[in-house]
Amino acid sequence: MKLELNDQQKMIQNMVKEFAEKEIAPIAAELDQKEEYPTKILEKMAKLGLLGAIIPTEYGGAGLDTISYATIIEEISRKCASTGVITSVHNSLVSWPIMKYGTEEQKKKYLPILAKGEKIGAFAGTEPNAGSDLGAMQTSAVLKGNKYIINGDKTFITSGSEAGIIVLFAVTDKSAGPKGISAFIAESDMNGYKVGSIYEKLGINASKTSELIFEDMEVPKENLLSKEGEGFKIALSTLDGGRIGIAAQAVGIAQAALDESIEYSKQRQQFGRPLAKFQAIQWMIADIATRIEASRYLVYNAAYVKDEGGRFSKEAAMAKLFASETAMEAVVKGVQIHGGYGYTKEYTVERLFRDAKITEIYEGTSEVQRMVIASNLLG
Numbered sequence: 556m557k558l559e560l561n562d563q564q565k566m567i568q569n570m571v572k573e574f575a576e577k578e579i580a581p582i583a584a585e586l587d588q589k590e591e592y593p594t595k596i597l598e599k600m601a602k603l604g605l606l607g608a609i610i611p612t613e614y615g616g617a618g619l620d621t622i623s624y625a626t627i628i629e630e631i632s633r634k635c636a637s638t639g640v641i642t643s644v645h646n647s648l649v650s651w652p653i654m655k656y657g658t659e660e661q662k663k664k665y666l667p668i669l670a671k672g673e674k675i676g677a678f679a680g681t682e683p684n685a686g687s688d689l690g691a692m693q694t695s696a697v698l699k700g701n702k703y704i705i706n707g708d709k710t711f712i713t714s715g716s717e718a719g720i721i722v723l724f725a726v727t728d729k730s731a732g733p734k735g736i737s738a739f740i741a742e743s744d745m746n747g748y749k750v751g752s753i754y755e756k757l758g759i760n761a762s763k764t765s766e767l768i769f770e771d772m773e774v775p776k777e778n779l780l781s782k783e784g785e786g787f788k789i790a791l792s793t794l795d796g797g798r799i800g801i802a803a804q805a806v807g808i809a810q811a812a813l814d815e816s817i818e819y820s821k822q823r824q825q826f827g828r829p830l831a832k833f834q835a836i837q838w839m840i841a842d843i844a845t846r847i848e849a850s851r852y853l854v855y856n857a858a859y860v861k862d863e864g865g866r867f868s869k870e871a872a873m874a875k876l877f878a879s880e881t882a883m884e885a886v887v888k889g890v891q892i893h894g895g896y897g898y899t900k901e902y903t904v905e906r907l908f909r910d911a912k913i914t915e916i917y918e919g920t921s922e923v924q925r926m927v928i929a930s931n932l933l934g
């Protein structure tokens with residue numbers, strides 16, 4: 556088994572790395588401080604085909620494999636974790652379920668728009684009383700004539716205020732529990748679609764996270780994704796793939812913390828020597844680097860199994876669990892290596908410290924990942 560990216564994957568990784576260094580790194584801190592959505596960056600990414608990374612070429616996408624996609628999310632997140640999650644949601648949580656479960660008409664209508672970045676995608680699952688327990692959602696969808704009438708509130712929706720195409724989940728049969736949930740493709744200009752509060756957050760501040768409110772929202776019958784009652788299954792399988800993206804985002808954040816820490820520890824002198832000469836600092840660097848390498852291979856492994864068509868829930872959960880906990884360890888040690896300066900906004904590691912935490916929470920908390928892994932092992 557050769558544990559190496561192939562030539563095409565390396566080329567994509569290098570191209571995105573160069574792009575992120577040139578176009579994202581110079582403005583990432585400013586976007587974070589101003590809590591500004593990275594619209595211009597996304598436009599440039601769309602031109603490079605990165606918003607349609609996984610969409611097949613016949614629908615206007617780049618048709619890339621999941622390992623290439625993971626390298627894209629890692630390199631983007633290494634410079635701006637907010638742009639990383641927007642890209643991951645757009646590809647994994649919106650384009651993918653339409654690719655996998657959409658009718659030919661739905662694919663032809665929505666995938667080219669998503670691939671060109673003409674509209675950004677959002678995934679509306681979570682509700683005020685249904686987070687980890689997504690099956691407890693209450694948003695309702697009632698078929699009237701040729702339209703579903705949707706009522707309810709979604710919360711914590713990445714790009715909720717910016718998105719044009721939303722994969723959303725609602726209950727079509729209250730008596731059936733999670734088996735009564737259905738998936739829909741909604742558009743933000745549909746009657747009854749409203750953006751609620753936009754949250755002030757600890758980190759990933761350039762990515763807008765909002766409430767969505769549906770008041771008698773009219774969604775055409777033909778926008779049902781798959782069949783009634785298939786929504787929970789669609790949500791879970793979509794989140795399996797999404798976790799590879801978030802794990803890659805975590806690797807990007809961790810790698811950035813390592814990059815910053817290596818550079819700083821070589822420059823900063825104390826006791827007449829660079830910090831890098833002290834064993835305590837060397838061991839922190841060694842520990843972070845080792846965990847990052849292991850995380851990256853877990854991500855590639857999950858991506859590989861997905862592309863081979865195998866079941867990859869366990870692999871994706873392991874990758875997300877380990878990579879997100881690695882990101883937290885990397886930023887905690889990264890700030891420590893920077894000392895007092897690491898606690899100020901003058902150093903990138905402060906932003907990384909705030910950005911890392913969310914990777915342990917969204918698309919399933921670490922506790923949920925452990926539940927997924929354990930249930931795969933124990934039945």
Ligand SMILES: Cc1cc2nc3c(=O)[nH]c(=O)nc-3n(C[C@H](O)[C@H](O)[C@H](O)COP(=O)(O)OP(=O)(O)OC[C@H]3O[C@@H](n4cnc5c(N)ncnc54)[C@H](O)[C@@H]3O)c2cc1C
Nearest residue numbers: 678679680681686687711712713764916917918919920922
């Ligand atoms: C910035 C941000 C962006 C997000 N983007 C999106 C998005 O685009 N789309 C979307 O649908 N959602 C999104 N979310 C929601 C996110 O997926 C949820 O916050 C997450 O799944 C956890 O749900 P919760 O917040 O309701 O926490 P809860 O489910 O209330 O969990 C609280 C705590 O209890 C633990 N817990 C819960 N149940 C168990 C159990 N059975 N055993 C052990 N521990 C348990 C959890 O692990 C956690 O530690 C986003 C959230 C944030 C903060």
